[in-house]
Amino acid sequence: MKTEELLLKIREQKPLVHHITNWVTIYDCAQAIRSIGALPVMAHAEEEAAEMTGISSALVLNIGTLTTPLLKSMHLSAKRANEKGIPVVLDAVGAGATPMRSEAVKDLLDNSKIDVLKGNAGEISSIAGLQAEVRGVESGTIQGDPRSAAKELAKKLGNTIVITGKEDFVCNQEKAYAVKAGHEMMGKVVGTGCMAASIIGAFCAVEKDYAFASAAALAVYGKAGEKAAAKTKRPMEFKHCLMDELNEIDGKGTTMEGVIVATD
Amino acid sequence: MKTEELLLKIREQKPLVHHITNWVTIYDCAQAIRSIGALPVMAHAEEEAAEMTGISSALVLNIGTLTTPLLKSMHLSAKRANEKGIPVVLDAVGAGATPMRSEAVKDLLDNSKIDVLKGNAGEISSIAGLQAEVRGVESGTIQGDPRSAAKELAKKLGNTIVITGKEDFVCNQEKAYAVKAGHEMMGKVVGTGCMAASIIGAFCAVEKDYAFASAAALAVYGKAGEKAAAKTKRPMEFKHCLMDELNEIDGKGTTMEGVIVATD
Amino acid sequence: MKTEELLLKIREQKPLVHHITNWVTIYDCAQAIRSIGALPVMAHAEEEAAEMTGISSALVLNIGTLTTPLLKSMHLSAKRANEKGIPVVLDAVGAGATPMRSEAVKDLLDNSKIDVLKGNAGEISSIAGLQAEVRGVESGTIQGDPRSAAKELAKKLGNTIVITGKEDFVCNQEKAYAVKAGHEMMGKVVGTGCMAASIIGAFCAVEKDYAFASAAALAVYGKAGEKAAAKTKRPMEFKHCLMDELNEIDGKGTTMEGVIVATD
Secondary structure: OHHHHHHHHHHHHOOEEEEEOOOOOHHHHHHHHHHHOOEEEEOOOOOOHHHHHHOOOEEEEEOOOOOHHHHHHHHHHHHHHHHHOOOEEEEOOOEOOEHHHHHHHHHHHHHOOOOEEEEEHHHHHHHHOOEEEEEOOEEEEEEOOHHHHHHHHHHHHOOEEEEEOOOEEEEOOOOEEEEOOOOHHHHOOOOHHHHHHHHHHHHHOOOOOHHHHHHHHHHHHHHHHHHHHHHOOOHHHHHHHHHHHHHHOOOOOOOOOOOEEEEO | OHHHHHHHHHHHHOOEEEEEOOOOOHHHHHHHHHHHOOEEEEOOOOOOHHHHHHOOOEEEEEOOOOOHHHHHHHHHHHHHHHHHOOOEEEEOOOEOOEHHHHHHHHHHHHHOOOOEEEEEHHHHHHHHOOEEEEEOOEEEEEEOOHHHHHHHHHHHHOOEEEEEOOOEEEEOOOOEEEEOOOOHHHHOOOOHHHHHHHHHHHHHOOOOOHHHHHHHHHHHHHHHHHHHHHHOOOHHHHHHHHHHHHHHOOOOOOOOOOOEEEEO | OHHHHHHHHHHHHOOEEEEEOOOOOHHHHHHHHHHHOOEEEEOOOOOOHHHHHHOOOEEEEEOOOOOHHHHHHHHHHHHHHHHHOOOEEEEOOOEOOEHHHHHHHHHHHHHOOOOEEEEEHHHHHHHHOOEEEEEOOEEEEEEOOHHHHHHHHHHHHOOEEEEEOOOEEEEOOOOEEEEOOOOHHHHOOOOHHHHHHHHHHHHHOOOOOHHHHHHHHHHHHHHHHHHHHHHOOOHHHHHHHHHHHHHHOOOOOOOOOOOEEEOO
């Protein structure tokens, strides 16, 4: 029930979601936001980043093609978002693959409240201090349990941690959810991870319980993926279909029952 | 009749259209140019921007993800375009949303001849000095009449002003057109506004009456949108269909009668 | 036979292919790599470029929207790739169109081993010292024979040269291939040239005979283009279809016989 309500809220309020993101999937992030019913804006110059955040309802940061000037703008925008009390989502793309990315994430976590920290198992494990291989932007072998590490990290940071994968995992210091939705087709196409962070941004813009909002976002996104996969198994066709399912999904025809499950 | 002739001219001459544009829709702008039958080139380094303009037939500037280095290259390219006598189209994406964007537009208008200034109602109103809300890159509430303001601005600048919307409006100091084409689907997908500016650039490359060329561009673009919308109501599918209709449209099977209407 | 084996090797080894590329087709390059079965990573900051190359199996450089900082990162990454012994592919987009691009290519060739230098006839001719017109990123009129010039250049540089076109041409100092595959639809859509370079990168990651690997890449890519063109003649639909054919092609159902032909 609540998931559907959040979806309706997004479509009524049309929150502006400011992105400072990467150049590979910047279009996908913008269109995902538009498809779900919110308004995207991309602005990364340090001269205007904070001001754009100031008129927005959520901030989504993505380090997929990070540079030092981009990182500076991310700090300025995150600071403004914190002052304004709007959610900050950080998609830690490639954290653990190079020192620059790992340090950038640490730097952002140290200097701002990152309300939702999202990554794949390798990225989150690496941030949490486990030995984890990250091949470019892909998760490799991990020493230890990513979910336990995420829960420790959420406690330490007082925020929400999201691990995306076959089954998504969302936790804060009080609770944890498994999100049982999605399709393996989502792993065959570039951009699905980045779009997930954007959709999380849109949901957090309308719901202060960021852990639940993140789980709801992933539930809706995963269901849209399932619908798209029912129509095609060709990756690019699937991707465009996924975006169009995001536009059409209303949470009514699609049952959300059993998708978000409280877990340890 | 004349609209169809311009379309033929583009396909015969294949003008090179130089863009300094944003990272969200840079692909869409390039492909829109290719689909309409012209040649795109994107080059934004200050070391080569003016030289690339020097071998081109039109220059399209778009401030969607503006930075200070990009703005510098825009100035260099606009100057060269003015010297060479080729049209400069400026898509004032987000003007009014932040001071940086508003000042960049003012700066470009002060230092170069911007032959065609294009925006949505909020952006143009804001540039013309009305109180206008711009939510990121979306038009919000406006105090006053955008069309009157555009006509005043065209007189002051001695150029062509384009306001895109449900019905597009084009004016210079002597005349004004309403363009009655397009489909609401064009508002559901990211990139249609940016592509409109690119198409205007291609038409202005082959016709010195920039007001008519802009109206003709929007007529053809709007008709392509209608054709695409007749095939699908799914946003991403629609967008790709729109690009393919641009490739196929010949202005013969499609009547352009009554699309471009002289107005006050 | 060997072409199919390379395709299998890519899908088994999933080599990481690092790109420093342009902003127009950056998504297409990433997805082409994913579709063929390898892993893409895009990283252009000078602080991490060489490190990302250090964990990769091939490096693809593309100067389509070159800037001075990007060029610096390309040098750092090419140097690391040379030290590591992994292949470096350079797509010389727009070489000959502006001095900046021509000089950047010269600079890269002078300071690193560029294992595969790829361009259209105009770009390669211009690099080889012929009088050649390059209209933005399109090949224009050329004084002389591009293939002879390419063979001279390959001898001088001790590397592989690729000229893409209606029939692709690949040579090193010992041999030359004509690749008889592809479809004119590939020329109607932005991004096909850039994707070709990415696919070459993936093949060179698994085969040290870079001339044959390049020819095999173009053979598979061309065949995928033919399959896509058999399904649609609409440019954007074709492009997405091409990417999906890259995902499906196995070199078994598709005969590769007669596609790669030894030539003078």
